[in-house]
Amino acid sequence: MSELDGLLIRDLRVSFDGFTAVDGVSLTVPSGDIRFLIGPNGAGKTTLVDAVTGLVRATGSVRFGTHELLGRPVHRISRLGVGRTFQTATVFEELSVLQNLDIAAGARRGWAILARRRRGVPDEVAAALDTIGLAGHAEQPAGTLAHGQKQWLEIGMLLVQDAKLLLLDEPVAGMSHEERDATGALLETVSRDRTVVVIEHDMDFLRRFARTVTVLHAGRVLSEGTVAQVQADPRVQEVYLGHPVDTGSAPSGGE
Numbered sequence: 001m002s003e004l005d006g007l008l009i010r011d012l013r014v015s016f017d018g019f020t021a022v023d024g025v026s027l028t029v030p031s032g033d034i035r036f037l038i039g040p041n042g043a044g045k046t047t048l049v050d051a052v053t054g055l056v057r058a059t060g061s062v063r064f065g066t067h068e069l070l071g072r073p074v075h076r077i078s079r080l081g082v083g084r085t086f087q088t089a090t091v092f093e094e095l096s097v098l099q100n101l102d103i104a105a106g107a108r109r110g111w112a113i114l115a116r117r118r119r120g121v122p123d124e125v126a127a128a129l130d131t132i133g134l135a136g137h138a139e140q141p142a143g144t145l146a147h148g149q150k151q152w153l154e155i156g157m158l159l160v161q162d163a164k165l166l167l168l169d170e171p172v173a174g175m176s177h178e179e180r181d182a183t184g185a186l187l188e189t190v191s192r193d194r195t196v197v198v199i200e201h202d203m204d205f206l207r208r209f210a211r212t213v214t215v216l217h218a219g220r221v222l223s224e225g226t227v228a229q230v231q232a233d234p235r236v237q238e239v240y241l242g243h244p245v246d247t248g249s250a251p252s253g254g255e
């Protein structure tokens with residue numbers, strides 16, 4: 001797929017009261033990629049995603065497909081197919097899985113269409129239920145789902161909104177091994193016709209599921225490439241371990 005379908009960030013800068021949290025970042029994430037964004041605490045990962053989704057003011061350029069995102073309000077960026085999850089799942093706990101997905105789908109359809117009485121489960125909702133593996137839990141209140149299932153429901157809510165760029169903030173934090181595996185498989189499925197950017201500290205998950213990796217440090221891109229390339233980069237080892245290593249072994253952790 002063409003890079004033009006993906007995310008193009010050029011010279012992105014975000015400052016808070018004179019402190020530069022994102023300092024001239026350029027990134028290209030082609031459609032179909034699963035890009036992991038890693039870096040020590042305070043590297044600027046969340047701020048970068050905040051800038052892409054319109055939550056903080058930034059300078060430079062963020063293009064998704066043919067659209068410039070910088071300067072647009074949050075809801076317009078969302079309408080352009082940019083979806084995001086946060087570290088804590090934000091589902092409607094009292095509503096069923098199906099109702100959560102239906103509301104998310106309705107947000108895209110618009111109130112006029114939402115107000116029409118529909119029979120049965122809309123196609124995109126049924127498809128999302130299958131993709132996120134919750135078809136057997138459709139009627140269950142979201143609040144009673146397991147931790148991992150809530151994260152998958154949130155991803156499903158982005159799918160029914162037809163998000164083409166998914167920005168996921170630590171999606172496997174607090175998950176069991178089985179839930180991590182299932183989440184990795186889910187990312188592989190959704191990335192077939194979407195662009196996926198994952199902020200993650202879990203290095204084992206990264207090794208297994210990242211297609212490409214960007215390492216941020218102090219608001220700048222420190223290193224970029226495949227998992228193997230980034231692991232072998234002495235600058236990355238320095239940041240994670242405090243010193244370069246000879247063996248080419250992986251960074252031991254992000255915290």
Ligand SMILES: Nc1ncnc2c1ncn2[C@@H]1O[C@H](COP(=O)(O)OP(=O)(O)OP(=O)(O)O)[C@@H](O)[C@H]1O
Nearest residue numbers: 016019020021039040041042043044045046047048
């Ligand atoms: N609203 C804000 N006002 C002032 N400083 C901020 C604000 N948001 C973030 N920062 C600062 O910007 C820097 C980057 O923060 P950010 O949360 O983007 O890092 P991060 O890489 O996501 O870190 P973590 O892995 O801990 O989530 C930090 O020094 C943080 O304190």
